[in-house]
Amino acid sequence: MDIVELGKKIIAKFRINKSFFGIAYLLFILGGCKLSKEDVQQYPNVIVILSDDQGWGDLSFTGNTNINTPNIDKLAETGAFFDRFYVCPVCSPTRAEFLTGRYHVRGGVYSTSAGGERLDLDETTIAEVFKNAGYKTAAYGKWHNGMQPPYHPNARGFDDFYGFCSGHWGNYFNPMLEHNGEIVKGEGFIIDDLTNHGINFIEQNRENPFFLYLPLNTPHSPMQVPDEYWNRFENKDLEMRNRNPELENIQHTKAALAMCENIDWNVGRIIQKLDELNLSENTIVLYFSDNGPNGWRWNDGMKGRKGSTDEGGVRSPFFIKWPGKIEGGKKIETIAAAIDLLPTLTDLAGIEHQTNNPLDGVSLKPLLTEESPDWNERYIFNHWGKRTSVRNQKYRLDNDGKLFDMENDPGQNNDVSGNFVEIAGQMNSAKQNWENDALAELPETDTRSFTIAHPDFVWTQIPARDGTAHGNIQRSNRYPNCSFFTNWISTNDSITWEAEVLADGDFEVTVYYTCPAENTGSTFQLSFGNKKLVSKITEAHDPPLTGMEHDRDPRIESYVKDFKPLKMGSIHLEKGKGTLALKALEIPGSQVMDFRLLMLKRTI
Numbered sequence: 001m002d003i004v005e006l007g008k009k010i011i012a013k014f015r016i017n018k019s020f021f022g023i024a025y026l027l028f029i030l031g032g033c034k035l036s037k038e039d040v041q042q043y044p045n046v047i048v049i050l051s052d053d054q055g056w057g058d059l060s061f062t063g064n065t066n067i068n069t070p071n072i073d074k075l076a077e078t079g080a081f082f083d084r085f086y087v088c089p090v091c092s093p094t095r096a097e098f099l100t101g102r103y104h105v106r107g108g109v110y111s112t113s114a115g116g117e118r119l120d121l122d123e124t125t126i127a128e129v130f131k132n133a134g135y136k137t138a139a140y141g142k143w144h145n146g147m148q149p150p151y152h153p154n155a156r157g158f159d160d161f162y163g164f165c166s167g168h169w170g171n172y173f174n175p176m177l178e179h180n181g182e183i184v185k186g187e188g189f190i191i192d193d194l195t196n197h198g199i200n201f202i203e204q205n206r207e208n209p210f211f212l213y214l215p216l217n218t219p220h221s222p223m224q225v226p227d228e229y230w231n232r233f234e235n236k237d238l239e240m241r242n243r244n245p246e247l248e249n250i251q252h253t254k255a256a257l258a259m260c261e262n263i264d265w266n267v268g269r270i271i272q273k274l275d276e277l278n279l280s281e282n283t284i285v286l287y288f289s290d291n292g293p294n295g296w297r298w299n300d301g302m303k304g305r306k307g308s309t310d311e312g313g314v315r316s317p318f319f320i321k322w323p324g325k326i327e328g329g330k331k332i333e334t335i336a337a338a339i340d341l342l343p344t345l346t347d348l349a350g351i352e353h354q355t356n357n358p359l360d361g362v363s364l365k366p367l368l369t370e371e372s373p374d375w376n377e378r379y380i381f382n383h384w385g386k387r388t389s390v391r392n393q394k395y396r397l398d399n400d401g402k403l404f405d406m407e408n409d410p411g412q413n414n415d416v417s418g419n420f421v422e423i424a425g426q427m428n429s430a431k432q433n434w435e436n437d438a439l440a441e442l443p444e445t446d447t448r449s450f451t452i453a454h455p456d457f458v459w460t461q462i463p464a465r466d467g468t469a470h471g472n473i474q475r476s477n478r479y480p481n482c483s484f485f486t487n488w489i490s491t492n493d494s495i496t497w498e499a500e501v502l503a504d505g506d507f508e509v510t511v512y513y514t515c516p517a518e519n520t521g522s523t524f525q526l527s528f529g530n531k532k533l534v535s536k537i538t539e540a541h542d543p544p545l546t547g548m549e550h551d552r553d554p555r556i557e558s559y560v561k562d563f564k565p566l567k568m569g570s571i572h573l574e575k576g577k578g579t580l581a582l583k584a585l586e587i588p589g590s591q592v593m594d595f596r597l598l599m600l601k602r603t604i
Helices: 003-014 020-031 070-078 091-100 126-132 190-204 227-233 250-276 338-349 365-369 421-441
Strands: 045-052 080-082 136-142 160-164 176-179 182-185 210-219 283-289 318-321 330-332 380-384 387-391 395-397 403-405 450-452 459-463 468-470 494-501 505-514 523-528 531-536 564-573 576-586 594-602
Touching: 045 091, 045 190, 045 250, 045 338, 070 250, 070 283, 070 318, 091 126, 091 338, 126 136, 126 210, 126 338, 136 190, 160 190, 160 210, 190 210, 190 250, 210 250, 227 250, 250 283, 283 338, 330 365, 338 365, 380 421, 387 421, 395 421, 403 421, 450 459, 523 564, 531 564
Parallel strands: 045 210, 045 283, 080 330, 136 160, 136 210, 450 494
Antiparallel strands: 080 318, 160 176, 176 182, 283 318, 380 387, 387 395, 395 403, 459 594, 468 494, 494 576, 505 564, 505 594, 523 531, 523 576
């Protein structure tokens, strides 16, 4: 028996933590040796790719002849395909369920903006689990589960983060992004840029076990995509349409499909890099989407789209590839969900998944690796707002108590609750029990403050998205993500955040603003408790609204600007809760500024 096998037996017998470092220490004791490259590679790398607003039908693999996605299709051909995989109706809840293995309402996620997207701090994330096992961890893309530390991805187990923490972004070409909290400028089209960072991370960690999370932000609107992909669809006749074609916006559909083909190209780049580095055999690659399609387009006749708890709103493509461990081309029709991914990936990797709270998900490893696994019948719950639907292997009970036979009526056209009274009653009882249990963990009022000045982090972003406008000030769009405040015309106007300073310190404050020349000269103040910092706008910066020049279909979200940073100076903040406020002291022109963001940089 070699020393590695001996180590494994001792770990199993004495329940030693199966982390990379734990085994390294054990092997050092047993044999006084270092881990070889082969020993390190017994721990598989993990890459999770999550698309945003891509429906089950937005792939050529699932039968859509409007689109060609050969690289994603190949994941199914060389790995396993779950044909009945369920997520949430919208973005941030699905991300929370993937991160924790628990239904999103248990973790405090009830909205997609203004703080309701934040994941409670007592939740253990999949990144923390893998990091504790010795993995290098990174996330590149749309986080959408909290911005200010300790909600920030760097505080939730990710060593490296590049992207944005908001729910959607206003520009996909060379946009303002962040890298580990610091504002930076993106390079090129955002999905290509995020993939570049993922590829660099793979190269840098080829000798280490790594966990890479790529939460991409397309085909979420605004509908922007490089010409190369748009040109394929601009004049294309779409063969396959939504089941209610009169609802379909063809321009929007074409843009979404073009964006999905761009995602496919980038998935191909990731797989190619793994092949080049000889990492494919030891890397688990997983692909899924966060909700149903963001428009009425072909989705195999399913009822509902993004935002709906019906099948079309919550059924996602899901592929998982691990050469030599997971049979290629395996189709699994057993129902599964995003809550299952944490226990599944830790089980496949052979690491412990100790978490603060009990999991709702189960490991799918038996379905992936066994021919005829024992498997218990289960319910999967889909919830958003005040709507809940329930899925078992054969039936879906919708929010209104209607029962549908999903095997014989996948489009949910015929309510069969009257024919199967007992089944409908059982599923209604399960729904009520789940709501009484899970929803009870979600407070009626969110009392969490916006955390600022975390002692372990240099940067704190405080965006307009999270602020409350008073007086004449207006938000640039009804959807808070990536919005800004405008119409600041009176000294009685203010912008506030209910905040909690986590540790005393001194902070450099920068405000991101725009202001035409005729309105320069305003004096404004930032305050928290009895601490105040006064600054003045002396330099004009009046760029136009942008975004429409790249949109393939008119957006519903805010257009954006190139906001300019203005260093206000330094302020001392003391630990405690209070109101962080911006207000004007003097306004010589017609308004103060358009406001996008405050940045705090800890100096002491």
